[in-house]
Amino acid sequence: MYRFESWGEFLAMGGHGWFVWGAYAASMAVFAWLVAAPLLRSRAILDQVRRAAPPPLSPTEPEGEA
Amino acid sequence: MASWPQWLHRLGSPREFYRLSGRALPWLAVAAAGVSMVGLVWGLAFAPPDARQGHSFRIAYLHVPVSFLALAGYYLMALAGAVGLVWRVKLAHMTLRAAARVGAAFTFVALLTGALWGKPTWGTYWVWDARITSMLILFFLYLGVIALGQAYRGERADRAAAVLALVGTVNVPIIYKSVDWWYTLHQPATIKLTGTTTMHPAMLHPLLVCIAGFYLFYALLLVLHVRAEILAGERRTRWVRELALGERG
Amino acid sequence: MRPADPLPGPFAALFRRDLALARRHAAEAVQPVLFFAMAATLVPLGLAPEPETLARFAPGAIWMMALLAALLALDGLFAADYRDGSLEQVVSSPQPLWLLVLAKIFAHWLVAGLPLVMAAPVVGLALHLPAVGFAPLLLGLAFGTASLSALGAVGAALTVAAPRGGLLLSLIAMPLYMPVLIFGAAAVRQAVEGLDPSGALAVLGALAALFLTLAPPAAAGALRVALDG
Numbered sequence: 154m155y156r157f158e159s160w161g162e163f164l165a166m167g168g169h170g171w172f173v174w175g176a177y178a179a180s181m182a183v184f185a186w187l188v189a190a191p192l193l194r195s196r197a198i199l200d201q202v203r204r205a206a207p208p209p210l211s212p213t214e215p216e217g218e219a
Numbered sequence: 220m221a222s223w224p225q226w227l228h229r230l231g232s233p234r235e236f237y238r239l240s241g242r243a244l245p246w247l248a249v250a251a252a253g254v255s256m257v258g259l260v261w262g263l264a265f266a267p268p269d270a271r272q273g274h275s276f277r278i279a280y281l282h283v284p285v286s287f288l289a290l291a292g293y294y295l296m297a298l299a300g301a302v303g304l305v306w307r308v309k310l311a312h313m314t315l316r317a318a319a320r321v322g323a324a325f326t327f328v329a330l331l332t333g334a335l336w337g338k339p340t341w342g343t344y345w346v347w348d349a350r351i352t353s354m355l356i357l358f359f360l361y362l363g364v365i366a367l368g369q370a371y372r373g374e375r376a377d378r379a380a381a382v383l384a385l386v387g388t389v390n391v392p393i394i395y396k397s398v399d400w401w402y403t404l405h406q407p408a409t410i411k412l413t414g415t416t417t418m419h420p421a422m423l424h425p426l427l428v429c430i431a432g433f434y435l436f437y438a439l440l441l442v443l444h445v446r447a448e449i450l451a452g453e454r455r456t457r458w459v460r461e462l463a464l465g466e467r468g
Numbered sequence: 469m470r471p472a473d474p475l476p477g478p479f480a481a482l483f484r485r486d487l488a489l490a491r492r493h494a495a496e497a498v499q500p501v502l503f504f505a506m507a508a509t510l511v512p513l514g515l516a517p518e519p520e521t522l523a524r525f526a527p528g529a530i531w532m533m534a535l536l537a538a539l540l541a542l543d544g545l546f547a548a549d550y551r552d553g554s555l556e557q558v559v560s561s562p563q564p565l566w567l568l569v570l571a572k573i574f575a576h577w578l579v580a581g582l583p584l585v586m587a588a589p590v591v592g593l594a595l596h597l598p599a600v601g602f603a604p605l606l607l608g609l610a611f612g613t614a615s616l617s618a619l620g621a622v623g624a625a626l627t628v629a630a631p632r633g634g635l636l637l638s639l640i641a642m643p644l645y646m647p648v649l650i651f652g653a654a655a656v657r658q659a660v661e662g663l664d665p666s667g668a669l670a671v672l673g674a675l676a677a678l679f680l681t682l683a684p685p686a687a688a689g690a691l692r693v694a695l696d697g
Contacts, residue, residue, distance in 0.1 A: 156265055163264065166274040169339045176278045176335040177263075180285070180328045187324050187440050191317075191447035198450045202463040304689075356643050363640035370630035371694075378693040379626050383640060386622050386686055390644050393675070397647035404654055 231308050233449040234458050240442050251439045255432025261425035269422070275339040278332055280426055284433035286329040286354065290391075292322035292437065293357060296364070297388040300381030310445070312377035313452060315384060316368060317444030321437065323361035329354055349402035353395050360387045478563040479571045486575035489548075500541040501583045507533040508591045519596040526595040527656035530605065531612075533591070534584050535649055538613055539638050541580035542620040545572065546628045546691070555628070559695050565688035573621050573684065581613030601656045604665040608652040611672040618676070618683035619644045625690035648675060 157163040166173040230236055262280030269276035296318035303311035333351055334344040345351070364387070368380035418426070453459050490497045511529045512522060522529075549555035558568050588609050592602055623641035627633035655668035 156267065166277065167268065169273060169275040172275055172335045172339050173263075173277050176281060176332040177259075179331055179335070180281055183324055183328050183331075184436070187321060188443065191440075191443040194447045195450050198447075198454055199459075199463040202454055202460055206460050206464055356646060359639075359643040363643065366636055367626060367630075367640060370627065370633065370636055375629075375693060375696055378696070379690065382622075382686065382690045382693055383626055386644070389682060390647070393647050394643070397650045397671075401650045401654065 231306075231310050233310050233313065233453055234456075236310055237446055237449050240446060244439075244442060247435065247439045247442065251432065251435035253432075254428060255436050258425055258428035258430075258432045262422075262429060266422050266425045267419070272340055275336060276422075278336040280429045282329060282332040282336055283426060284430040285325050285332065286350075287430060288433055288437045289322060289326040289329050289354065289357060292318055292325060293360065293384075293391060294388065295441075296322055297384040300384040304378060304381045304385075309452065310449075312374075312381065313445050313448035314441070315364075315377070315381055316448055317441055319361055319364045319368065319380070319384075321440045321444055323358065323365060325437070326354060326358040326361055330358060347402075349399045352402070353398045356394050356398070357391070360391070363387075478561070479567050482558070482568050483571040483575050486572060487578065490575070490579040496544070497579050497583070500537045500580050501587045503540055504533055504537040504584055504587055504591065507536060508595060511595060523596040523598055523660075526592065526597040527601060527605070527660060528653045529595060530588060530591055530597065531609075531649055531653040531656070534588065534609060534613070535616065535645055537584055538581060538616040538620065539641060539645070541576075542624045542637060542641065543634050544580070545576050545617075545621055545624040547624070547633075550628045550695075555691070556695060559691050565691065566684040569621060569625075569687045569691070570680075570684040573617050573680070573687075576621070577614055577617040581617050582610075584613055585609045597656070598660050600662075601660045604655045604659040604669060607669055608655045608665075608672050611669070611676040612648045612652045614676040615648045615672070615679045616645060618679040619648075621687040622683050622690055625687040625694060627694070628691070629694040648672065651675070 164170055164174070230239065259280055263277050266277070266280075268274045296315050299311045299314040299318060302308055303315060330351070333354070337346055337351075338344050364380050364384050367383050368376045370376065371379055450459060508530065511525065511533070515521060515525060515529075546555055549558065559565060561568070585606060588605055589602055592605055597605065620637075620641050623637050623644070626640065627637040630636060651668045651671045655665040655672065658665040658668060
């Protein structure tokens with residue numbers, strides 16, 4: 154640590170630790186959700202399509218639109 | 220539209236965008252994570268503390284880029300809406316929906332980090348300061364676009380949300396100006412967070428890295444959300460079916 | 469069309485039709501003003517009945533209540549026409565739609581906005597607004613309600629075909645209303661504090677001109693989108 158003597162000081166942030174680390178933790182939670190939500194949604198859609206699709210016996214056969 | 224460059228025309232097709240963005244995605248993810256991590260660690264651990272605010276200033280390395288992108292994202296959303304309205308590009312409407320969601324989340328983070336920065340700096344979580352109030356109204360504007368997009372179904376929802384986003388674009392500068400003016404009316408501008416005072420290079424440089432990193436991160440999130448929108452919108456098409464079947468086969 | 473008509477054409481026809489409809493449903497047209505009066509009654513009940521306290525908050529309170537009343541009145545701008553199918557005819561008519569929308573905005577302002585302006589002095593008296601505040605209040609509300617009708621037309625058009633669009637309309641229109649509230653309330657407060665309110669009033673006039681220019685085409689586009697389904 155360049156600016157801090159120890160890990161304890163780094164976590165304390167000069168007495169503002171709760172605010173600094175709270176801000177970072179809350180933001181990271183939102184960002185994690187922002188990354189995970191579309192990935193989970195994509196996977197759910199693909200799963201749903203796979204279940205609805207007929208078994209892939211003849212992949213060359215053209216499929217009609219719903 | 221025949222005069223459009225072919226690559227642009229092809230990129231406008233959801234399927235082609237999904238394919239190309241899938242290839243770019245790992246690179247974008249590595250760049251976004253790398254640059255923003257460097258910037259944030261630099262800001263958190265290596266930049267000097269602010270002379271007056273001490274270590275609570277380190278929230279700025281998060282708050283400033285996110286606030287910046289929250290506003291810029293509104294214009295990007297409105298631009299996507301305009302493209303969608305004029306040329307009836309499906310991908311543009313999907314971009315609008317993705318940008319609305321990411322932008323609302325960024326605005327929320329900006330408000331949250333602002334509140335957590337405000338407590339040690341001003342002694343209170345919430346101040347009706349010009350920037351905070353404008354950011355709150357921006358949050359409402361985003362929520363309005365999202366809500367309107369969910370009030371209708373199909374193309375009508377897309378076009379209605381696009382019109383509202385464009386109307387908001389005209390209003391955003393008016394809102395910002397009026398809130399600024401309102402604030403000077405009530406408070407002499409004594410408390411300024413990041414005023415016109417020049418920032419020390421040792422603090423400015425990590426901030427610039429953070430801004431670049433969050434630009435990349437925003438782009439990554441936008442692409443991810445657009446890809447989910449594409450799958451949702453094209454779930455009945457053959458290419459999505461092939462994609463779904465091919466993924467684990 | 470009578471030859472002596474000062475306002476010829478489809479604009480006047482629609483304008484007059486809306487006014488005639490409003491006259492027939494006069495009881496409904498009174499409702500925004502009633503809401504304004506009742507909401508203003510909440511101010512002394514919620515804050516304090518002392519004249520000094522009320523006088524201090526009157527400029528902002530009157531404007532806030534007028535804004536909410538205007539917001540609630542918006543629902544009637546297109547919704548009734550949508551339900552009885554006449555909006556469909558207006559949109560599909562060969563006339564320029566923005567002109568027809570402008571006619572509806574003007575009629576709506578006369579029916580819903582102007583009564584609020586006229587009721588404002590009474591509310592001002594009741595809330596002990598200092599005498600110097602009345603002129604900027606009336607002028608500001610006259611400009612302001614025009615802005616609100618114009619901006620609100622876009623929101624009303626966007627939500628007209630949405631199920632349960634009433635609350636949604638308020639949610640999307642309210643952020644757009646905030647600049648008008650800022651300058652309107654500030655003009656009255658400046659006058660009360662002995663400052664010159666003409667700057668804020670000029671901005672309100674400019675906003676009204678801007679919104680009355682930009683809103684009709686935007687609302688026309690929004691109507692086309694909403695009725696497209």
